[in-house]
Amino acid sequence: MTETLRADGRTNDELRPITIERGWSDQAEGSALISYGRTRVLCTASFTNGVPRWMSGKGKGWVTAEYSMLPRSTNSRMDRESVKGKIGGRTHEISRLIGRSLRAVVDMKALGENTLVLDCDVLQADGGTRTAAITGAYVALADALEWGRTKKFISQKAQPLIDSVSAVSVGIIGGVPMLDLAYTEDVRADTDMNVVVTGRGKFVEVQGTAEAAPFDRSELDVLLDLAVKGAITLTEFQTSALER
Amino acid sequence: MTETLRADGRTNDELRPITIERGWSDQAEGSALISYGRTRVLCTASFTNGVPRWMSGKGKGWVTAEYSMLPRSTNSRMDRESVKGKIGGRTHEISRLIGRSLRAVVDMKALGENTLVLDCDVLQADGGTRTAAITGAYVALADALEWGRTKKFISQKAQPLIDSVSAVSVGIIGGVPMLDLAYTEDVRADTDMNVVVTGRGKFVEVQGTAEAAPFDRSELDVLLDLAVKGAITLTEFQTSALER
Amino acid sequence: MTETLRADGRTNDELRPITIERGWSDQAEGSALISYGRTRVLCTASFTNGVPRWMSGKGKGWVTAEYSMLPRSTNSRMDRESVKGKIGGRTHEISRLIGRSLRAVVDMKALGENTLVLDCDVLQADGGTRTAAITGAYVALADALEWGRTKKFISQKAQPLIDSVSAVSVGIIGGVPMLDLAYTEDVRADTDMNVVVTGRGKFVEVQGTAEAAPFDRSELDVLLDLAVKGAITLTEFQTSALER
């Protein structure tokens, strides 16, 4: 699975170049500008003391996310959802996925009655924007939680972060399983899967879709192996960014 | 995995009572009122000769779906999305899932320039509404394709239907994997997975979500086994309904 | 006025076959699936203890209704109002009519600070959907009020229901007055009237519209006679359903 047949010279089990610029924004409590190759997503974490009224009084926090693409992040310009007056199904779906993925590694009791909103804005898109958003949002989240601790909104003893989380896409193209699909690869994939994995190697989300032809159990197994391998490397990038 | 511990007396690998009333509607080209226990979904298939302008001239058809819940299908009344003026993320997500699932078993070339819209309206909800919708929509779709053939919009030799498709939910509750979750089970699940399987046993969609705790590879394997088992039975119900 | 000239063999003063399946839904406090021939409307009544804030503290209740058609209830598929992002004028108009009709037979003081929402969803449409909705909603309402009494939200002595209410359409087709128009008749009518009548024979609403040619006083009189006759029969169906 290591011979070169990808347009950018990668092997099948190789991620694109990953960069994480932690603290890109001066305004947010946590932020990261993450790149998976040409895909670039600005992730900010907004920390608010308190929770929405319907959750109040339960001693638990809340984490939510919003995903969006700039109109010219893509090769041809898309209309803005604000101009169209409604949010498309794809945007909703990805926002929900990011939110669930992050909630899976936060202990809401330990967070206390605080709210975190993760904004993931795609500045440039070349496939894998939702997975880059999850990986980058985790870094922003970690910093915002640290900010909350410094401001004493989170108690010193509390450990709201119970694991790390990252995500990567995998797919089968012309019968060959591949890791971290770029846009031109994604378009050609028979099967496409987004996998969200914790730092400890457990699954948070497995979303496999047969784009062209249904897939069988053995194909599913190979794809999961590839995704777990990619997630190990992504976790190292996150750790390294947070140590700086 | 067969001892009784479910509220309705089912074993862990047992579906709820399934019924499919084919042709429930006089107006649609195909229709089915499907029940998974108390969950009841009215599925209609609308056949239109021609395709949207942006697809025209390619000799290919289109299949799409819309999912919705009646406001009092649930235990407490929800506001209508038409009244709120926008469609929620969950509705969008499920509509897209149903559409993809059905497209996976249709040969768009064989369909020709014809459009099928599947409407899945939940009349009563008790968990598994999206999976019941897929299973029922397949029956409505099959009848609408037959109608299109009768009307000569589809040529006699064409075989647009390349497989059947059904769906079921599986989950882990208190450490125990279970098939076809009812609403009260779904709420308690640590992990929840919707699996869409073809009649030939291949996967179209695998959507696993860790609701409470991330899951590992062995848990994933057991859940997939259960889902495939359920899908075999659901396929029999579909075949039987279509033979009548 | 009794010779047969209608497509379905009815006499001019004859209703279509009427059925009322009381308690069709397990979830709602009251429900009825009503048919006027091929027209089928699912009516549910949702009972909530308490009233909207702007009404609170006056010791009075509130009854309101929402009407909607499934996209493929009709012969050709309509776009969903939730997808279009706004509710059409016809839908608003009918929802308001149903609400007013039911409020006319409820003593809001006796109801106390409780709210009833009647959802009337047309599953199949063949003319007269608004009149079937009113007749069916009354049955759902009666059951929900009984539920409220059982739950002690309504006092034992209170009599919130002061009369029954039903509705029917009448029209003049080719100079001949007819009762309970089916869709193909409605389209051909010169004059079309929806009449809402109480069990005691009084009028709640009289909505006559000249579709093709203005009508005179004597035509109006004949139509009202027909409507009152139909309402007497509909009241018997309601009574019978509620006695079961």
Place this chain on the structure above:
Amino acid sequence: MTETLRADGRTNDELRPITIERGWSDQAEGSALISYGRTRVLCTASFTNGVPRWMSGKGKGWVTAEYSMLPRSTNSRMDRESVKGKIGGRTHEISRLIGRSLRAVVDMKALGENTLVLDCDVLQADGGTRTAAITGAYVALADALEWGRTKKFISQKAQPLIDSVSAVSVGIIGGVPMLDLAYTEDVRADTDMNVVVTGRGKFVEVQGTAEAAPFDRSELDVLLDLAVKGAITLTEFQTSALER
């Protein structure tokens, strides 16, 4: 029925002071500023050669109407529907009523493929705004049709206007039937009816609503008599305005 008991000194069968300022607008093809007492509605008729695409090629025209209230036409300010982002049910219902009422007196074949849009904007509201709108819109419509004839969009021989049309409200207050209700009367009415009548005395619309108590046949008859009487006077005002 002639003793004085109304706040403004009118007898029960008396209209409020009626004025019609024909040609109030320089921009529209036809216009009228009509007053029923303090109620003032600006009606403009916009004539366009051609019809919407879905009607084209049938040799028939189209007449439609839009009703709206200025935010401070009423005693306390209402939010604008443009600001709320949606049109309320009442607005829709009245726009549709005005459109139907005018179409009833236009021969669409004689109109030819031309479109008329009647805008009825309530500048000041004191009850009866929809009835004043219909009466005023007729005058604007007549002028716009004349304009269309002058411009040769309507042939010289064609007679698109087959009758005149006016409207008035009637109601029962404290058991007494009254003509042309002002706002404070409308609020107190047990029964409220809007009646649209042609110049030849035929009914276009009869919309009676029991606000407090259902009404019987004899009450309905008295109200219709009153409305017809009012319509005769309104027709005279229209004729006089159009002769100037």
Place this chain on the structure above:
Amino acid sequence: MTETLRADGRTNDELRPITIERGWSDQAEGSALISYGRTRVLCTASFTNGVPRWMSGKGKGWVTAEYSMLPRSTNSRMDRESVKGKIGGRTHEISRLIGRSLRAVVDMKALGENTLVLDCDVLQADGGTRTAAITGAYVALADALEWGRTKKFISQKAQPLIDSVSAVSVGIIGGVPMLDLAYTEDVRADTDMNVVVTGRGKFVEVQGTAEAAPFDRSELDVLLDLAVKGAITLTEFQTSALER
């Protein structure tokens, strides 16, 4: 600058005929129907005791404005913003301009916790609608403030009105600076400027836009001179209207 070359015979530094009908509406606390030639705007001021929740407790008031055009105020009919479901950029921009202009002459502390909403509805449009709206809204505002004083919502000693305000457009057409542009002039202007001036001759807003060619400093100076001259006359009309 006084030779006649304008279509309506005006000199370059001459306003169109100005009329202000103060108190046109019976319902509002203050109102004025203002004309700048054929441009006619109905301005109403709605006074409410209290302020929006987010401003409450600061002892300060609030003044805001909404601008709108009737669909047939213009030469060809425009769609209603309520029908389109959203407010256009131009409408927003003008509403904000009117609000800022009026707030510049109100002492919010002296106003106390009271809210004024100015509605400016264009009944007929022939250029300069936003400037006419500001000039007319000032008159309505002055009357509503007087009403608030009479009702004791504003204390006797308080002087909320610290100056008057009016507005006028100026522009350069074919190299010639002109005052108060009518629609046909506005369309031909190279540069267009709206200037809002207080009774004491200070600027509240200066909005100059190069429509065709950028303008230099000397052109800007001439336009400002013209605008100030026009504002002096408009202030006299306001004073005169308020003295009646």
Place this chain on the structure above:
Amino acid sequence: MTETLRADGRTNDELRPITIERGWSDQAEGSALISYGRTRVLCTASFTNGVPRWMSGKGKGWVTAEYSMLPRSTNSRMDRESVKGKIGGRTHEISRLIGRSLRAVVDMKALGENTLVLDCDVLQADGGTRTAAITGAYVALADALEWGRTKKFISQKAQPLIDSVSAVSVGIIGGVPMLDLAYTEDVRADTDMNVVVTGRGKFVEVQGTAEAAPFDRSELDVLLDLAVKGAITLTEFQTSALER
């Protein structure tokens, strides 16, 4: 006017540090990431061959712009306009200003039937976002026009760019005129003016607003002097970026 009294140590007539990263985006035909101090705006230019249908056949092009702020570009998070379902007045107003400013330096005939859309997305906001957007958008526009020439959508001889354009804010704070206001300065300004100036020193837009107190002619003159001075420096930055 050169003594230091600004929080960031600038003199009154000094711009913040300006940077222009030309070609920041790989996807757009032209792009620039511009900074005015902490304010950072990503400007992309999308070139499309052809114009909207209503402009077609006139041999002229079209230039338009859309402005938006990321939700966490500001110190406290704002709701997304796509989530709110409508675009606010401020956004509309700024989008229109940017569009007009750029059109002032483009010869639409020379552009030919091509369309340019400038997207200006504020990644971080600290005052002056609209002025930074205009200055950056010019750079993106210039590159996109060059791209259009390379692709032969613009003829070799055509000179669509007739001048350059930049913008800067000026204001009076505590009686002192200042150039290029940061957010904390903007909030304290008595008068605030945005000035759009061409490379040749002519005005495209002058938008002066009295925030606290109306301003007189001499204050206006000083502000314009400052703005022109700032624009000269901004033009140098643009020229330098485009030469690289």
